[in-house]
Amino acid sequence: MVELITLILFFFALYVIVSLSLNLEFGYGGIPNFGKALSVLTGALVVGGILNRLLIWYFGIEGDFISASSLAAYRMTEIVSQNPLIGLGIFLFCVTMAVVAGAIAGALSILPSAKLKGDYLGVTLLAISEVVYLILFYNTEIVGGYYGVSVPDILAFVPGEYRVYAYTVLALICALLVYLFLEKLLNSPYGRILRGHRENEDLIKAFGRDVMKLRIKTMALGSAIAAIAGVVFVFYSSSVVVNAFNRVEWTFYPFLIVLLGGKGNNKGVVLGAFIFVLLKMLIDFYKFDIKYLLHLPFEAVWLQYIVFGILALLILCYKPEGILKEEPIYTPPIKSRLKTNP
Amino acid sequence: MWKKVLGVGVLILALLMAGCINTGTGQGGTTSEKVIKVGALLDFSGPLSTHGIDTKNNLELAKEDIERYFKEHNMPYRVEILPEDTRLDPNLALQKVQLLRGRGVNLFIGPLSSSEVKTVLPYTLSNKIIVISPSSTALPALIGATSPEQKKYLYRFVASDDLQGEAIASLVADLGIEDVVILYRDDAWGKGLSQETKKNLPNYGVNVRDYIAYPSNPSPADWSPYITKLEEDVKEAINSKGKDKVGVIYIGFEEGATLFSQIPEDSILLNVKWIGSDGIVKSDKLLELKEKTSKVGMYSTIFESEGPQEYINRYRERFGGTPTSYGIISYDALWVLTMAYVETLESEGKYDADVMTEKIKEVIQKYNNGEYGVKPLSGKIVLNEYNDRASGDYAIYMVTEDGWVKAGIWRYETKKVEWLK
Amino acid sequence: MIDVLIGAMVWSNLLVLLALGLTMTYITTGVPNFAQASFAIVGSYIALTLLRLIGLNPYLSIPVTFILGGILGLSTYYIALKPLIKRKASIEMLMIATLAWDLILFGIIGAYSEVLSAITKKTETLFVFTSLDFNIYGIPGRLIVSSLLVLLTILGLYLLLYKTKFGIALRASMENPSLAEAMGINVENTRLFSWFLSGALACMAGSVLPYLQEIVPQTGYFIVVSIFAASIVGGLYHIVGALVGGYIIGISESLFTYILSILLGPGVLVYSKVISLLMMIATVLLHPRGITGTEMWRRVERWLNL
């Protein structure tokens, strides 16, 4: 049971990070970023592609990239197991790089689609993300493609059986920081303009704001945040394998979470992520029992897909505004008015 | 608003509890029998789904045999197999391992692909679970194992690619072929095996004319670009060497059937010999096209693991078709896993991964000697220091008008092909 | 080279059938349907079932798959979308709803394949029909049948849309649903019709698809990319767009990739889906309404007097 709870908490934390970043782009900014998987992949790319090459160069390892990565990861893990600070240092270094790379990737991916709106914008971002995914998948030179590459275990100093818990704590801390950061950010003038942009682009233009700049900024910020999730996930699984970053898990699920939790409400999204991960894992966990209970003539795995799909539909149907509705922004003047005028 | 949150929380908690109680009654009911839970990380929906389902089928047969053995020897055990669909997604594979571990599963068969194995490997080490993959063949360094210590809980009962690569190269030379084109499936398995083959071919005096990848995810709908490319290469080769000295090496799975069905009747590709691998051996789908495939032979190497005919018959009666080599290997894997687990329990009273690795060594010996009433279907099991299948002979099968026929054996000791009459 | 062309044509024909449905439902309901490819896979499994159980040649099962596919399309609309549309859901919600529906179909297909395996004693998750195909003067049956299907579909659609009252009403509702409503046309009917046709055409394509490639439950996940590319390149606001886009994408996926592979080496061949995606991105960026939305196309149309 502890394993199940840990697993739920870990993926809850990951999905909180990704969904909050999507909420920033889609919920607040109105950009339907159907290419969310790309930003998570960017985080993984930083670790697998850049960190690994640095390590290979540092250790002076010869040979093909994939095998060399295994060796470099192994050596680094050995070092980290003696020296916790180095592990955390590597983590912070990678997060910083991922944030930069994510921001660049996000800004670049929105650039060409300046004039698009709604579903067309979404589909374009999806296609861009898919192109990068396919190229990275088939080209084994960049981050190992379908082979994948090993990455060092940055928490190697924690004894084996506790390491999963340690990663879960790390992920939860990251999620919390992201949440606090976004709450602060979205209650600033930037957040208000972003909502304005979603409701009425022309209005923003009329106020003399450059809509494109706003979009680029938002996508850069959103992708930078989601890239952190990529980094955490990669270190957690000790490897970067490109097929782990497909569109279902890192784009569609976050969308479901944002819609479930309530567009434009960070608390709702956090709650949505929790409910989503919990339901998903519980179905996954108990599917064998359901199968035995119902005497189904097929494997439980299929049941899992069907039940999950039905639940998703029901959620969409009965929660059109999300669990929590969008809250008004309380600027200081409004707050003071509310106080005097309850 | 917080009332809502609280409400949802309580609801979820109730759900969780209900679930716990449910599993509690579901499995704890028969306390006199100990249940050995084995997770199976397979692919049911993706490109390896035939292998996934075949593996599941073989595991079912193994489970029956093992439980019969328990009954005959009055041992209070039962085997429960928990199959999961990982869709070859490493992320899912790791999730499923963790989920199953939450159900108290410490023994796993699978995952099928090397990229999944790579992701699962560090977890086996830190959480001390025993995993046997029946089909991952990438060299240890490619799956992230740089020392045997890292792979001590992860076994692979199939030889890694270097061995088969050599067998194929040797076979190609023995067929009198001097010029080959390699067509391979662009994934970890296909690239690994084809590279090993390519590396070995020059040692046997064979020239590689072209080295062509086709996508795996998904495999092509329309093969004509590949066919045309192959035809050009083969035409050139024939012009310089003559058709008897030209061959095509196909490193792929059953999508080869689609490829063959799209090769025109009069294509030059049907005039040269084709060499396959364990990915297609005894494939029913390729046999459906035997008017074409028998022309080219489809000489395919497979880890000598046909299993006794009666087992094959039993399989056919039950599920239809023939078991694949990976499936047969998983039959053996389940025997070794459960027996070693039982021995660990008998001696330690509880599961202990390090004791179990020792027991696995002993159990493999006993299993090889037929002490459990059955012998390994996949031939004598010998593991190397990396816990991978160390050595072995490769049977060579070819397609004839009468179906897949065993044509020869590649001997590991002599590194030579012995042709059967 | 000629084989490349034949393969490309078959694939294009099937893409046209699949993209037609996507475009029609997009026009009438405003939802890009992510489950479109799974419709085809359902069709493939229906054809497989008929083949295994009563030995019916999959080509002959087309009428059955057409009708069952239509029912599938209708149920998609009724179960997954209509309740949401009633609640005034946003387009993103509808997109996610089609994804959830896709997941349900995926689960059902998988479960069904296992049930079928138990009956036929064969593994039925992966199959091809290619060995059953016929051949006339070197032209494979799949090319003949798929071309006929496209021709019949176009002819049928043309007669329906331009020569019948219902068809004119359909075109009217596609152009301006609220005005059509004002004319006394029940616009809901045109939605039902488009979902029926979308499912029917896709499932029909599904009975031919296994002649071309192997089918697994996951196949839909892979081919949906090409369908979207076809519809978008052709133009999502025009039925003819599916036709134009289907051929452009279908042909470039094989033929264009092949030509590139001659120039750049065989390594390019694995990137065929990247090519269709890039074409789609280029279209959206340069001319979001697709080829049928260009001024040139309007002139062609005027010339054809459509």
Next chain:
Amino acid sequence: MIKVEKLNSGYGKLQILFDIDLEVPRGEITTIVGPNGSGKSTFLKSLFGLTDIFSGRITYQGKDITYIPPHEKTKMGISYLPQTNNVFTNLTVRENLRIAGYILNGEELEERINFALEVFPELRGILDRKAGSLSGGQRQMLAMATALVRKTKILMLDEPTAQLSPKLAQVIFDKIVELRDNYDITPLLVEQNAKRALEISDVGYMFVSGRVAYGGSAESLLNHEKFQSYFLGVVGIEEC
């Protein structure tokens, strides 16, 4: 012919019309005027069933039609022509006329189309042209012709003369009068071109901010001080 009582309606949660009471007598031209954003167009849409009605009652020849869907209303003889997009641009003129009589059977349809063409002989020569290629005046006539095809009893027109030259506008107004006089059709207009419209009307209403500010005979509205303060200046300038 149509009676509206205490109508409150709008879109989604946004209420636009408040407590509207209004009556359209048979055989007379009723015109609704009002400044921009006063809810005149929304009112026509509400009558036809294209908005969300929160409360109130609409009766048509004594029958409650408040929540009847638009295509049913069409069958009852109620027609609505929106200000723009009132014809199908991808369809030919003939197809537009045919689609207008969607609810009729074959023979009756031909008869009605012939009738519509009698009223609008201008359309005869352009039957096979796409509606998208017509001029503004032709389009408006086609739109009205489509209403005739449907055996309309009450014809709701949303600013039929918008963007037309004064000369063409007069042609349209003449046609509207002709419809009332010769074919027993009750027109209900919403007009920016307030003065000219009221001059041909029998009954006039003025909307301000989603409420009825005045209702009575067209003539009395024309001379009403509220109307003069709101409109006359503007209209006067336009006509100069």
